[in-house]
Amino acid sequence: MTDKSPGLPLTVGLCSPVSNFAAINYWNHVHDMEDQSMIIGERLRALREEKQFSQGDIEKRTGLLRCYISRVEHGYTVPNVETLEKLARALEVPIYQLFYEGADPPKLSNFLNRKKTTGTEWGRKGEDARLLAKFSRLFSRMEASDLGMVLFMAQKMARRKAV
Numbered sequence: 001m002t003d004k005s006p007g008l009p010l011t012v013g014l015c016s017p018v019s020n021f022a023a024i025n026y027w028n029h030v031h032d033m034e035d036q037s038m039i040i041g042e043r044l045r046a047l048r049e050e051k052q053f054s055q056g057d058i059e060k061r062t063g064l065l066r067c068y069i070s071r072v073e074h075g076y077t078v079p080n081v082e083t084l085e086k087l088a089r090a091l092e093v094p095i096y097q098l099f100y101e102g103a104d105p106p107k108l109s110n111f112l113n114r115k116k117t118t119g120t121e122w123g124r125k126g127e128d129a130r131l132l133a134k135f136s137r138l139f140s141r142m143e144a145s146d147l148g149m150v151l152f153m154a155q156k157m158a159r160r161k162a163v
Helices: 010-014 017-028 030-050 055-062 066-073 081-091 126-141 144-159
Strands: none
Touching (some): 030 066
């Protein structure tokens, strides 16, 4: 992922499909997804066994195939939000309990109580705000692979020493 030859242009290291794929994976944190799927799967299985439901019972309640439920529980498949809602309804639990083991809902972070900004941040006013809005519009139209490549290149440029 890093260029070994400092004299070559940046695009040399990004031309091969392997490098492109590696850059996209770096930004999407694919390795973290495996850990999360295991946590969700283990939690689903624990809740199912706690309620004394079989995978067949969950299949009847959700319409999902038993083999799919098994794949989720073993961490081979990551369910989407709609499927998680179906599973939560079938298990008769609020959806947050699929991610959290406590009896009460988790406490909210103090994100909203953070220190107020001074108004001098980049992109808040004037030309900077217009440029940021333009970037936002352009990035929203890009495909994930292209966006990953742009972010990778920006990171490489930020790490380069000024001459």
